Amino acid sequence: MKFEYPEDREFFANLLAGGVEERLEAEFSDYFDFRHPAIKRWEFDKFRKKLMPELVEKYGGQCQLRLHPDCSKEEVYQIDHIIPLASNELNKKLRHMGRTSTEKVPPQSFGSNNLKNLTLACKRCNAFKKHRMILPTST
Ligand SMILES: [Zn+2]
Structure with missing residues (x-):
């Protein structure tokens, strides 16, 4: 996979593959798509309606994040990208970029x-x- 920086590969190996970069390549390449986020969002919008019932069935209507004490109290569900389509988290965390008065930290394309x-x-x-990278319990 073509990560922009070697430390990004290391970050995702730690997040998903127990720190093993070969395992990240072998088992998690489907999680990534480095094309422009606008293209990916457009594609996602086209099939999200059809996809929703499939995901509700796949997970038996259970929220997979279970992050909030009020999880599933309101039965309103959304589709979450485990690895976000775009994120500036690594630019902030690993490269310590900060926003300036005119510009936000630029996002990178990932999920x-x-x-x-x-x-x-x-x-x-x-x-x-939000846009944090937190893995669902089933991953
Ligand atoms: Zn929940």
């Missing part, structure tokens, strides 16, 4: 629309997670 990278989240947990 894919592959079914493996999509999970069911209740509204509450999804709002709580």
